[in-house]
Amino acid sequence: MAQTGNTQHGSTHHTKPGTRPGATMRRTLRREAPSTIGLLVDAQDFAAMRRYRTFAFDDHTVYLQQVESLLKALAAQGVHTTVALFDPDDYAEFCAESGLDADTGASRSRFTAEIAAAGATVAYTGQRLSELIPVLVSRAVRQATWEYATLLLADLGTCADCGQDIGRAAFDRASHLLMRLLETAGPGTHHLVCSTPTENDQLLAALHTHRDTTGPARLDSAEGAEFATVLAVAIALESRGGVVVRTSAPDSPDRVHGWRLAHGALAPLTAGEVFNAYCTDADTGEPVSPESGVEYCAGFDIGADPAEPHH
Secondary structure, three states: OEEEOOOOOOOOOOOOOOOOHHHHHHHHHHHHOOEEEEEOOOHHHHHHHOOOOOOOOOOHHHHHHHHHHHHHHHHHOOOOEEEEEOOHHHHHHHHHHHOOOOOOHHHHHHHHHHHHHHOOEEEOOOOOHHHHHHHHHHHHHHHHHHHHHHHHHHOOOEOOOOOOEHHHHHHHHHHHHHHHHHHHHOOEEEEEEEEEEOOOOEEEEEEEEEEOOOOOOEEOHHHHHHHHHHHHHHHHHOOOOEEEEEEEOOOOOEEEEEEEEEOOEEEEOOHHHHHHHHOEOOOOOOEOOOOOOEEEOOOOOOOOOOOOOOO
16 A cells, blocks of 8 residues: 655756656656555554455565565665555545545555545654554554544633633643743753543643753654643643653753642642652552652742633
8 A cells, every 4th residue: 555646856867878768757756756655553454454355465464574675665766655554444434435445456545645644654764664663653643632632622612701712722821831841840851741531531642852951942843732732621621630741861860740730720749649640550550669760759830820721
């Protein structure tokens, strides 16, 4: 399941004597046109696709080996290739909505083009497929979380008392809290996690930042938006949201700080509460051994905060 896109170019290529110029140009175009492969990551998804007569594979392990060989071959030809997560349920829904026959390679290629444009992808740079797959799954989960959280905020409507868009106000509030948190965290490499329960799922967002001794924290804008969106859901729904920051710095143990969300503000946890949260199995409630070289610390005060929620 590979979809080839097109790129535009203005280069001129010389041909060897006896070679048709058109054939040479087509090979050049093929080499410079990007490709996308829709990957069936797990055995369950693979089994779901086997119901289609035109799906040629019958063994998931062999299929993954063939995909990896194809990726290497495309890279050897100089073709830029990305890998997207191919979901059989989404594919069946796509074909039904588009009036396509799901049992054709053309339909699979068309769906792959759609997910390449709108879904999570990973560029192939020669890494092993066993290394690429966890990154791809992580990106797909992040995107699904962000899309779900965004829909939740969009469906909240406006505040009956003040007329504000509740979702927008909550996102602005979350962005403000995130910036205050990063400003106060100081220098070092920071790993932030925000979690909050919803009616259907537990939303989780992670953010990696680094801050030198001078200047602001450096962060990925997409990760920052995803983090703020999940935090905004906790603010808007007034749910039991929490934030944890783990800071690493040279020649010192990692420090873990924690906060709970209370009335639109981040209320610091005590060191004991942070320790309990980190050293308790979330599923069983059983104690978990603390990590060596980690200090469990109270959440720090992120400073005066005039921006109170309005709904």
